[in-house]
Amino acid sequence: MAVLIKVKVCGAASGYGADMLPLESAMELVCPAGSLPALKKAVDNGADAVYIGFRDSTNARQFAGLNFNDKRAREGIEYAHARGSRVFCAINTYPQPDGWEQWKGAVDHAASLGVDAIILADMGLLDYAANKYPDTPRHLSVQGSATSYEALAFYKDNFDIRRAVLPRVLSLDQVRGVARHSPVELEVFAFGSLCIMAEGRCYLSSYLTDESPNTRGACSPAKAVRWQETPQGLESRLNDVLIDRYGQGESAGYPTLCKGRFDVEGSVYHAIEEPVSLNTMDLLPELQELGISAVKIEGRQRSPAYIADVARTWRQALDRVQADAEHFAVDSAWHHTLSGLSEGGLTTIGAYHRKWK
Amino acid sequence: MMKLSLGPILWFWSRQSVFDFYGEAAEWPVDTIYLGEVVCSRRRELKPDDWLDLARDLKACGKNVVLSTLTLIESEADLRRLRKFCEQDEFLVEANDQSALQVAIRNRIPFITGPSMNIYNTATLKILAKQGLQGWNLPVELGKETLEQLIAELKHEDLDLPAEVFSWGFLPLAWSSRCFTARHYNLPKDNCQFRCLEHPDGMELRSRENQELFRLNGISTLSGSRYDLMRELPDMEQMGVSTVRLSPEHQGMGEVVKRFDQVRRGEAPDTDPLQLVEAPPCNGYWYGRPGMDLQKGSS
Numbered sequence: 001m002a003v004l005i006k007v008k009v010c011g012a013a014s015g016y017g018a019d020m021l022p023l024e025s026a027m028e029l030v031c032p033a034g035s036l037p038a039l040k041k042a043v044d045n046g047a048d049a050v051y052i053g054f055r056d057s058t059n060a061r062q063f064a065g066l067n068f069n070d071k072r073a074r075e076g077i078e079y080a081h082a083r084g085s086r087v088f089c090a091i092n093t094y095p096q097p098d099g100w101e102q103w104k105g106a107v108d109h110a111a112s113l114g115v116d117a118i119i120l121a122d123m124g125l126l127d128y129a130a131n132k133y134p135d136t137p138r139h140l141s142v143q144g145s146a147t148s149y150e151a152l153a154f155y156k157d158n159f160d161i162r163r164a165v166l167p168r169v170l171s172l173d174q175v176r177g178v179a180r181h182s183p184v185e186l187e188v189f190a191f192g193s194l195c196i197m198a199e200g201r202c203y204l205s206s207y208l209t210d211e212s213p214n215t216r217g218a219c220s221p222a223k224a225v226r227w228q229e230t231p232q233g234l235e236s237r238l239n240d241v242l243i244d245r246y247g248q249g250e251s252a253g254y255p256t257l258c259k260g261r262f263d264v265e266g267s268v269y270h271a272i273e274e275p276v277s278l279n280t281m282d283l284l285p286e287l288q289e290l291g292i293s294a295v296k297i298e299g300r301q302r303s304p305a306y307i308a309d310v311a312r313t314w315r316q317a318l319d320r321v322q323a324d325a326e327h328f329a330v331d332s333a334w335h336h337t338l339s340g341l342s343e344g345g346l347t348t349i350g351a352y353h354r355k356w357k
Numbered sequence: 358m359m360k361l362s363l364g365p366i367l368w369f370w371s372r373q374s375v376f377d378f379y380g381e382a383a384e385w386p387v388d389t390i391y392l393g394e395v396v397c398s399r400r401r402e403l404k405p406d407d408w409l410d411l412a413r414d415l416k417a418c419g420k421n422v423v424l425s426t427l428t429l430i431e432s433e434a435d436l437r438r439l440r441k442f443c444e445q446d447e448f449l450v451e452a453n454d455q456s457a458l459q460v461a462i463r464n465r466i467p468f469i470t471g472p473s474m475n476i477y478n479t480a481t482l483k484i485l486a487k488q489g490l491q492g493w494n495l496p497v498e499l500g501k502e503t504l505e506q507l508i509a510e511l512k513h514e515d516l517d518l519p520a521e522v523f524s525w526g527f528l529p530l531a532w533s534s535r536c537f538t539a540r541h542y543n544l545p546k547d548n549c550q551f552r553c554l555e556h557p558d559g560m561e562l563r564s565r566e567n568q569e570l571f572r573l574n575g576i577s578t579l580s581g582s583r584y585d586l587m588r589e590l591p592d593m594e595q596m597g598v599s600t601v602r603l604s605p606e607h608q609g610m611g612e613v614v615k616r617f618d619q620v621r622r623g624e625a626p627d628t629d630p631l632q633l634v635e636a637p638p639c640n641g642y643w644y645g646r647p648g649m650d651l652q653k654g655s656s
Contacts, residue, residue, distance in 0.1 A: 094475055094477035094478070095477060095478050096477050096478060096499070096503045096506070097478055097479065097503060097506035097507060097510060098503075098506065100478055100479075100480070121475070122475065122477060122478070122481065123475075123480070123481040123484055123485075124477075124478045124479070124480025124481040124483075124484065125480070127480060127481075127484050128480065144455075145454065145455070145475070146455055147429060147430050147431055147454070147456070148430045148431070148435070148436060148454075148456040150430070150436060150439075150455075150456035150459045150460055151430070151454060151455035151456040151458075151459060153459050154455040154456070154458050154459035154462075155455065157459070158484065169429065169431065169533060169534035170431060170534065171431075171534070174431050174432055177432065177433055196533050196534075196535055197531040197532060197533045197578070198429050198531070198532045198533065198534075200475060201428075201473050201475070201531070201532060202530070202531040202532075203496075203497060203498040203528075203530045203531065203648070204530050204531050204571070204578060206498045206642070206647065206648055207498075207528070207530055207580055207642075207647065207648035207649055208570070208647055208648075208649060209647050210645070210646055210647050212498055214475065214477070214496075214498065215477075215498065239647060241564055241568060241570065242564040242565055242566050242568070243564075245565060260564075261565070262562045262563060262564060262565070262570065263562070263563045263564070263565055263567070264541055264560055264561070264562050264563075264573065265541070265560060265561070267541075268565060271537065271540070271541065271562055271573065272533075272537060272562075272578070273535075351534040351535070354547065355545060356535070357534050357535045357536060357539075357545070357546040357547075
């Protein structure tokens with residue numbers, strides 16, 4: 001484990017005091033948990049914090065059979081706190097008037113559970129949480145689309161957020177610029193699915209289906225997916241729209257709409273993005289030097305076994321960078337593990353590398 | 358009577374094309390004109406001062422002018438350009454991200470929020486109303502039902518915040534740090550050779566079954582079908598919508614404005630707006646359906 005000051009927090013304790021923050025230079029590992037077994041795996045394998053969501057569309061990973069009811073959330077929080085890990089609760093979709101009471105109820109629920117932070121995106125909900133539960137820290141979700149220190153200052157001034165998760169659209173130099181003037185802690189995406197649009201402002205999914213991350217916590221929802229064997233090959237469709245067609249020997253991936261092959265002026269290619277995963281492990285020394293507070297693993301929809309492997313690997317990497325950033329190198333075994341867990345077996349550092357753009 | 362507005366130009370046009378376009382627009386029956394580069398920081402045919410000069414000219418022609426800010430702010434240079442718009446007091450600002458909100462609020466510049474600002478509930482509007490919000494655009498993915506509720510709640514709160522609805526044009530749906538036009542030409546974004554200039558209405562992205570899905574436009578992705586709420590205008594008026602936004606296209610825009618002007622005056626035209634850039638129509642979002650859908654027989 002990293003050299004962290006771990007304080008056991010029990011029951012209804014809310015928030016974390018200065019005595020609970022990691023030592024200044026240690027970056028935290030924040031892992032996803034879509035279920036209680038996944039949460040336990042994350043904690044057992046070195047997550048400093050796990051993030052969860054409730055079983056409804058109040059969070060941006062609404063999947064059938066996923067997420068936490070009240071009982072499971074209580075068990076999970078107790079399990080994590082007993083082992084010195086914290087629990088964040090994501091309520092990061094955007095409530096419309098007829099959902100306002102439900103979303104507010106989710107904030108009340110999270111606060112009553114004694115989570116260590118609530119991850120929010122909507123300004124109205126941030127305001128509600130800040131006024132009603134000032135002692136429960138607020139993190140700005142990546143869905144809040146803050147890409148500059150001015151935007152961060154807006155959220156800090158208005159809702160006193162403690163931390164913000166940066167969208168995956170910034171290059172390392174741009175992250176540096178934001179970090180230099182940031183009024184809040186920063187968390188960046190480290191590993192998992194690569195979202196290449198500015199999060200929180202992508203409406204592609206609701207254009208093809210009737211659900212989007214903002215409205216329903218879903219992108220390219222499973223209910224709209226259809227697979228079909230045809231003489232031309234295996235086809236994946238989203239609300240009847242052909243997203244991709246696979247020839248013999250090609251491995252097929254989930255039809256996330258921006259990762260399909262399309263025709264632009266007569267050429268058929270991955271016109272928006274290839275099906276690859278984000279992996280920023282190589283950048284850990286730089287991220288640490290920039291003063292980034294936490295690295296985030298994407299994937300509440302993933303299995304407990306996946307979470308265990310990813311958490312363990314990243315824990316080792318973070319411990320090593322903490323011990324000696326100057327001589328940090330990615331262990332080939334880590335690389336092997338992470339590649340095996342990635343979409344199409346491929347990883348990229350995405351927008352962190354300017355040339356990717 | 359509802360107002361008509363011309364949204365900011367979402368495409369990359371040459372300097373001369375932009376001046377020609379607004380030269381004509383000065384004569385059109387639009388009440389409000391939004392000016393500025395909202396998509397790509399590399400598009401600098403017009404500098405901030407050029408936009409300001411243009412704004413003054415259009416104001417002199419009797420137009421209400423609003424300065425629109427870049428949607429995806431990524432660098433210090435982007436912030437410098439943003440401040441240029443948010444540190445003047447001649448014009449309202451259309452804030453297209455929270456950076457713009459912050460700078461406008463700090464400088465006490467009254468502002469309107471653009472369609473890419475996530476306004477999904479009344480609580481959000483109330484927070485901004487206290488800090489200079491003068492009007493707001495409905496996010497494109499929201500429809501009639503949500504808007505009706507929002508307008509009713511605002512009325513209940515006694516808040517006068519005029520609502521504007523993106524009503525005609527290709528819908529701006531996503532912004533990325535990646536440039537899809539440069540990617541198509543196998544060029545790095547930093548050396549894109551400004552290929553967007555060759556595509557004044559974007560590049561069509563079709564499925565392999567030839568279905569028009571999206572339009573690629575630099576770092577932004579727009580709808581492949583053209584959103585068209587012309588036949589929903591009576592509905593909108595009845596609900597209390599203040600402004601109908603039309604999104605600029607490089608051909609036939611005058612004719613589009615003319616027909617929307619007729620409809621808002623209750624003079625229904627015989628035909629739909631001219632479609633010089635061919636694209637199927639859609640209105641799904643308005644009816645709470647997938648955006649690409651077309652609900653027929655409405656109005």
